[in-house]
Amino acid sequence: MLQFPPDPAVHLAVNPLDASSLLSAFGALGIAVVLFAETGLLVGFFLPGDSLLFTAGLLCVPGATKGPQLELYQVLPAALAGAMLGAQVGYLIGRRGGTALLRRSKRRSLQEGARRAEELLAKYGHGKAIVLARFIPVVRTVLNPLCGVLDVPVRSFTLWQVIGGAVWTVGVVLAGYALGSSVPSIDRYLLPIIGLVVVVSVLPIVLELFRARKARRHGGDV
Secondary structure (H helix, E strand, O other): OOOOOOOHHHHHOOOOOOHHHHHHHHHHHHHHHHHHHHHHOHHHOOOOHHHHHHHHHHHOOOOOOOOOOOOHHHHHHHHHHHHHHHHHHHHHHHHHHHHHHHHHOOOHHHHHHHHHHHHHHHHHHHHHHHHHHOOOOOHHHHHHHHHHHOOOOHHHHHHHHHHHHHHHHHHHHHHHHHHHHHOOOHHHHHHHHHHHHHHHHHHHHHHHHHHHHHHHHHHHHO
């Protein structure tokens, strides 16, 4: 049987903001690359880490969806490697010049994320802040280089980012897998579920922006 090479147009049509599109095109390798970029490079703050992990978990359930079939034994190591290596690279970037990078960025979301990350570090200390940041979009992108800027000890950072990365990636993937295993014909609800995951993941940022705006208004009235 003749086998034709893949159509380049298919790869050009990949949407980096759509978890299903990324997984269909790149599979488990795409998970590692996206999580590395989101947690290690400031340019990756917009990538869909939470929805990607959750969708990957769903796609690991045989026959649960019409999308590509993934395997847990591939997805989990890829997610762990991407999240942990990305965080460590982000930390090293911060130590070598993170302050300048954050100052140069005009993205309001990144600036707000940096401010929120500083608040987390001040309020909870290194360990708890690094773990909690994994579950907050943008903050998990900014906190790693910020820890490098603030000279958080490398052993302490490495320990807590590994713990936080494991809890986040394994927890979200297995949540998707558990839902896909327990709900029949979940394929018909896939888009609403992914939409809900996205809303829940960005909710902390929205609430923080609302709180900051309210605080500025009260400050201006004084």
